[in-house]
Amino acid sequence: MATAQDIHLADSLITAIVPTGTKPPEPPQTAGTTPVAPVEAIDGTGLLAVPGLINSHTHSPMVMMRGAAEDLSIDDWFNQRIWPMEVNLTPERVRVGARLACAEMLLAGVTTFVDHYFHADQIAQAAIESGIRADLAPTYFSSVGPEGIDAAIATTRDLATLHPRITASLGPHATYTVSDDDLRRTADVARAEGLRIHLHAAETEAQTQASVDKHGATPIEILDRTGVLDAGALIAHGCGIRATDLPILQRYADRTAVATCPKVYLKLAMGNGTPIKQLQEAGIPIGIGTDGAAVHNTLDVWESLRLLALTQKHQQNNAESMPLSETLRLATRASAAAAGQPHSLGALEPGRQADITLLDLSAPHNQPLHDPRAALVYSVRASDVHTVLVAGEVVVRNRQLTKLNLPEVLAEASALAHTLVDLSNGGTIQHYAP
Amino acid sequence: MATAQDIHLADSLITAIVPTGTKPPEPPQTAGTTPVAPVEAIDGTGLLAVPGLINSHTHSPMVMMRGAAEDLSIDDWFNQRIWPMEVNLTPERVRVGARLACAEMLLAGVTTFVDHYFHADQIAQAAIESGIRADLAPTYFSSVGPEGIDAAIATTRDLATLHPRITASLGPHATYTVSDDDLRRTADVARAEGLRIHLHAAETEAQTQASVDKHGATPIEILDRTGVLDAGALIAHGCGIRATDLPILQRYADRTAVATCPKVYLKLAMGNGTPIKQLQEAGIPIGIGTDGAAVHNTLDVWESLRLLALTQKHQQNNAESMPLSETLRLATRASAAAAGQPHSLGALEPGRQADITLLDLSAPHNQPLHDPRAALVYSVRASDVHTVLVAGEVVVRNRQLTKLNLPEVLAEASALAHTLVDLSNGGTIQHYAP
Numbered sequence: 001m002a003t004a005q006d007i008h009l010a011d012s013l014i015t016a017i018v019p020t021g022t023k024p025p026e027p028p029q030t031a032g033t034t035p036v037a038p039v040e041a042i043d044g045t046g047l048l049a050v051p052g053l054i055n056s057h058t059h060s061p062m063v064m065m066r067g068a069a070e071d072l073s074i075d076d077w078f079n080q081r082i083w084p085m086e087v088n089l090t091p092e093r094v095r096v097g098a099r100l101a102c103a104e105m106l107l108a109g110v111t112t113f114v115d116h117y118f119h120a121d122q123i124a125q126a127a128i129e130s131g132i133r134a135d136l137a138p139t140y141f142s143s144v145g146p147e148g149i150d151a152a153i154a155t156t157r158d159l160a161t162l163h164p165r166i167t168a169s170l171g172p173h174a175t176y177t178v179s180d181d182d183l184r185r186t187a188d189v190a191r192a193e194g195l196r197i198h199l200h201a202a203e204t205e206a207q208t209q210a211s212v213d214k215h216g217a218t219p220i221e222i223l224d225r226t227g228v229l230d231a232g233a234l235i236a237h238g239c240g241i242r243a244t245d246l247p248i249l250q251r252y253a254d255r256t257a258v259a260t261c262p263k264v265y266l267k268l269a270m271g272n273g274t275p276i277k278q279l280q281e282a283g284i285p286i287g288i289g290t291d292g293a294a295v296h297n298t299l300d301v302w303e304s305l306r307l308l309a310l311t312q313k314h315q316q317n318n319a320e321s322m323p324l325s326e327t328l329r330l331a332t333r334a335s336a337a338a339a340g341q342p343h344s345l346g347a348l349e350p351g352r353q354a355d356i357t358l359l360d361l362s363a364p365h366n367q368p369l370h371d372p373r374a375a376l377v378y379s380v381r382a383s384d385v386h387t388v389l390v391a392g393e394v395v396v397r398n399r400q401l402t403k404l405n406l407p408e409v410l411a412e413a414s415a416l417a418h419t420l421v422d423l424s425n426g427g428t429i430q431h432y433a434p
Numbered sequence: 435m436a437t438a439q440d441i442h443l444a445d446s447l448i449t450a451i452v453p454t455g456t457k458p459p460e461p462p463q464t465a466g467t468t469p470v471a472p473v474e475a476i477d478g479t480g481l482l483a484v485p486g487l488i489n490s491h492t493h494s495p496m497v498m499m500r501g502a503a504e505d506l507s508i509d510d511w512f513n514q515r516i517w518p519m520e521v522n523l524t525p526e527r528v529r530v531g532a533r534l535a536c537a538e539m540l541l542a543g544v545t546t547f548v549d550h551y552f553h554a555d556q557i558a559q560a561a562i563e564s565g566i567r568a569d570l571a572p573t574y575f576s577s578v579g580p581e582g583i584d585a586a587i588a589t590t591r592d593l594a595t596l597h598p599r600i601t602a603s604l605g606p607h608a609t610y611t612v613s614d615d616d617l618r619r620t621a622d623v624a625r626a627e628g629l630r631i632h633l634h635a636a637e638t639e640a641q642t643q644a645s646v647d648k649h650g651a652t653p654i655e656i657l658d659r660t661g662v663l664d665a666g667a668l669i670a671h672g673c674g675i676r677a678t679d680l681p682i683l684q685r686y687a688d689r690t691a692v693a694t695c696p697k698v699y700l701k702l703a704m705g706n707g708t709p710i711k712q713l714q715e716a717g718i719p720i721g722i723g724t725d726g727a728a729v730h731n732t733l734d735v736w737e738s739l740r741l742l743a744l745t746q747k748h749q750q751n752n753a754e755s756m757p758l759s760e761t762l763r764l765a766t767r768a769s770a771a772a773a774g775q776p777h778s779l780g781a782l783e784p785g786r787q788a789d790i791t792l793l794d795l796s797a798p799h800n801q802p803l804h805d806p807r808a809a810l811v812y813s814v815r816a817s818d819v820h821t822v823l824v825a826g827e828v829v830v831r832n833r834q835l836t837k838l839n840l841p842e843v844l845a846e847a848s849a850l851a852h853t854l855v856d857l858s859n860g861g862t863i864q865h866y867a868p
Contacts, residue, residue: 063798067813104799297812300799320506324505367500368497368847379500409798
């Protein structure tokens with residue numbers, strides 16, 4: 001077994017990792033300051049420290065629709081359930097859903113989520129309150145008109161400076177719901193203000209074919225010609241990315257990433273999912289995510305990373321592909337890049353944010369522990385998460401949330417749940433016809 | 435929400451299920467007996483009662499090799515790791531592994547496991563001690579010779595009458611490791627003594643093709659011509675079952691079942707897995723299992739049933755296929771049939787065994803609870819299992835084992851773990867060359 005290590009923190013950062021019982025290197029002394037005594041020591045004896053997980057693509061408040069849209073084609077999922085249900089969104093319902101989502105993620109060792117949804121200011125409040133880190137993209141369709149888009153962009157600007165744990169992205173919904181003109185304008189704002197763009201594109205091969213038929217261009221070609229890729233984008237799903245799209249994406253590999261949510265591709269029968277191997281060969285960072293719980297049913301990133309490894313072995317027809325180390329690299333460093341924070345998240349190293357998940361691997365389903373990496377990919381459960389720190393702050397201690405009042409969060413969600421799935425009001429926020 | 439129900443038990447059986455607060459029907463009075471006062475009431479308020487899960491195919495002691503054979507082709511998995519490791523098996527090591535496996539399964543709500551392994555008498559002791567129900571098949575290859583086979587068959591006979599919770603099957607390993615003559619003899623014993631046969635067959639299409647090339651018959655045709663199907667068989671995996679095999683299997687649908695372990699087929703890149711839809715159309719019961727933890731890494735049947743639903747939607751390219759209700763039917767009634775106990779397990783009904791798992795669905799990842807069936811298939815975790823009864827006896831209470839001493843089980847397993855994976859002794863118990 002590896003030697004036990006002490007992780008030293010100061011403020012929100014990891015400052016040193018040294019064998020237990022040894023002294024860390026002296027921190028650089030600033031003139032006029034006196035060294036501060038440690039405020040807390042967390043006993044992690046017997047626990048495994050890993051970088052806090054990153055949910056690279058989700059719609060957190062959709063936990064309110066968990067289990068309410070099952071066994072449906074992607075068309076019916078959108079048109080018969082989700083978009084008609086989203087007529088019911090209010091700021092309060094979004095906040096309640098986001099609080100529940102933050103509770104679920106923190107208890108499962110997720111320390112950062114990359115979100116795309118409506119009323120993102122409410123999601124920010126839930127994230128700040130719970131102690132989690134978030135990148136938030138306020139969602140918009142072209143159908144909301146210029147004023148709606150202006151409002152969404154203004155929310156991104158507000159969120160970008162709101163709190164140290166909150167970053168913000170521009171959130172056009174998708175290439176099939178936002179016009180080229182609006183994408184171009186989004187890209188201009190992004191470049192001018194140093195913002196990133198998070199959107200859905202090429203979700204299925206059928207979408208890609210429809211785009212070619214209607215616009216003479218693949219979704220990736222549209223992102224290229226509108227300047228979205230040049231500005232820097234996180235592309236959700238990309239299951240319909242074609243071989244001809246890869247050289248385009250490769251030109252922007254330093255500022256573009258793809259988020260993959262493998263459980264969703266199986267559940268919605270979306271074919272082979274994100275072309276992981278081809279994107280990796282093109283040097284595109286790939287983050288692992290859950291998508292919303294209205295389709296994924298959980299926000300459990302352990303489940304996602306396991307399914308990534310399993311589905312890659314299946315698709316490549318090679319049990320040696322996507323080995324443990326590569327799976328864990330995608331779940332950590334690559335997901336940090338997908339979250340737009342490649343240098344501050346995704347690893348336990350001095351100088352990075354102290355986003356740390358401590359796992360208790362002592363339960364029978366992880367024992368005996370021949371290989372902790374195998375446990376992380378193939379046997380660990382979210383319930384093995386014991387303690388979680390975000391930016392150096394303890395947000396889960398001994399499997400309990402420290403900042404959110406869980407019974408209150410659950411009661412609020414339960415009380416409002418029926419309002420979200422009510423289809424009696426009629427109407428829809430959008431129609432899926434890519 | 436459904437009305438709360440009381441489940442009444444007597445001895446090992448469910449006697450009545452009635453709305454909470456109502457009186458159950460009077461049990462038939464036997465002359466000379468007096469009604470017995472209930473010995474215990476279990477408060478299940480707020481918990482969901484489901485039939486105890488059935489692990490339809492596993493090799494329980496292989497938990498001792500968990501995580502020790504990762505990212506390997508099926509050939510290397512057998513020839514470089516597992517069969518060389520199994521040189522190290524001893525009765526004690528098997529017992530220790532089986533105890534750990536029983537602990538893992540009970541805590542995850544599994545009340546029956548259908549096992550295939552060496553030193554099955556040791557596994558029986560672990561099962562009896564832990565309170566779980568098991569069907570045990572002592573494994574043999576033709577390479578052990580007539581005396582070895584006699585010994586395995588004798589163990590089956592002994593186990594068949596050992597304990598009310600233990601049933602036993604004959605355990606030839608596979609069509610590629612047991613000769614036609616030995617299969618024929620096994621089938622004769624099975625028919626003469628009313629025993630069932632549990633074996634591996636047609637695990638991959640490559641095995642099927644190899645069988646045709648070497649023997650002029652598919653593995654299923656071999657099972658037919660040797661009388662194994664006529665005697666009644668549980669076939670593990672069957673991923674290489676061909677369309678021409680289906681009419682053969684259909685003739686024995688009343689006494690033949692297939693166990694499917696979808697996580698394994700993804701992980702070992704075994705193609706499309708068990709042909710579920712075709713077998714269902716042929717009326718063959720399909721049980722859900724984990725296989726051994728040396729490949730599945732857990733004995734978590736929730737994981738298996740979720741992957742069954744997800745992979746079926748993927749393969750059939752239809753998000754509406756394998757809906758919630760059908761997935762749950764396979765995990766309950768069909769798995770009971772696969773375990774050879776279609777009338778006594780797999781449902782909460784008067785007259786059936788009181789094998790009951792009580793789930794606490796109050797944690798954030800299951801909330802709000804729009805549809806409990808969706809929770810069971812897509813969001814529940816083994817850690818949501820609160821209380822478990824087998825044959826009317828409480829074996830897990832408030833997430834704690836009542837009969838096994840868990841710290842002792844874990845310490846024993848940890849102490850012996852290195853002995854199982856030691857490859858320095860050389861040799862192997864078998865060579866994989868189907």
